[in-house]
Amino acid sequence: MNQLCSVLAIQFPIIQGGMGNISNPKLAAAVSNAGGLGTIGCGTMTPEEVEERIVATKQLTQKPFALNVPINVNPYTKELLQLAITHKVPVVSLSAGNPTLFIEKLHAHNIQVIAVVASVKHAIKAEQGGADVIVAEGYEAAGINSNLELTTFTLIPQVVDAISVPVVAAGGVGDGRGLAAALMLGADGVQMGTRFIATQEMPVHTTYKQRLLDATDVETVILGRSVGQVRRVLSSAYASSLLADEAKGMTLSDYQERTSEIFHVKGAIEGNEQSGFMNSGQIAGMIQDLPTVATLLKTMMDDAQQCINRTLLNNFKGLVRGVQS
Known part of the structure; x- marks a missing residue:
């Protein structure tokens, strides 16, 4: 079984990004119900607002979902993490700050911890601090980003080489080809935000x-x-x-x-x-349609499998024969 899926108890190695204050229970539940890991992003919302979304998400899905807490963005970090504990949210994603300060407490309540990083140095520190999964986010990603400007294609293999916990590629992934590429680079899965905006379940304008x-x-x-x-x-x-x-x-x-x-x-x-x-x-620039979340995930998995098969069975073998000759 895929290591990421095993750790997070999900079917497909696809995670929805937090998306700040436009995060929505309908989308998060749809992603989880379709086999991925949906996420409620806390953004700058108050604990009361976040709790409403957690409760609404639990009413829409029985599958695992995550709570994303941007540590240095939301002033209520400790209260938000307590909400995750109180409501038994199975996964917490920590971004925009030092995750190691909170991992031990979350683990004490059997909560899996994802740390979002943008460099090898931060990935190593997060793993040493106990993170169960590392999301390595390249500069192609939406929203608040790292000023290091490392791209996904260069960041992922370096992070994979540096740590042993599952690595998730974020930034520049929107279809099965991106998933296949991430897996080829050594990642165990992908995290997407923008692509999930363009789905039927996401209630944006x-x-x-x-x-x-x-x-x-x-x-x-x-x-x-x-x-x-x-x-x-x-x-x-x-x-x-x-x-x-x-x-x-x-x-x-x-x-x-x-x-x-x-x-x-x-x-x-x-x-x-x-x-x-x-x-x-x-x-x-790659988005051409507005599928349901379930259709998007199934299509991505099917296309990723076809990409991998085609590369291994055709392109790569042909290249090897060319070298040998």
């Missing part, structure tokens, strides 16, 4: 989904380089105004205020591209 369907390969932009806190979003009037203000000189506090989850919700949920932004990874 139709404008957001249409933007993903219409996106080209160069549809995303990076905000925040000037202040050292980068974020990848879809190009838009709001994103352009932020970039213009960055070029003139923007303080970190101003940038943080204008990229807060308030404006994320305005763009993603309200569809207002003049007053808010829509997170998106670079895989936006």
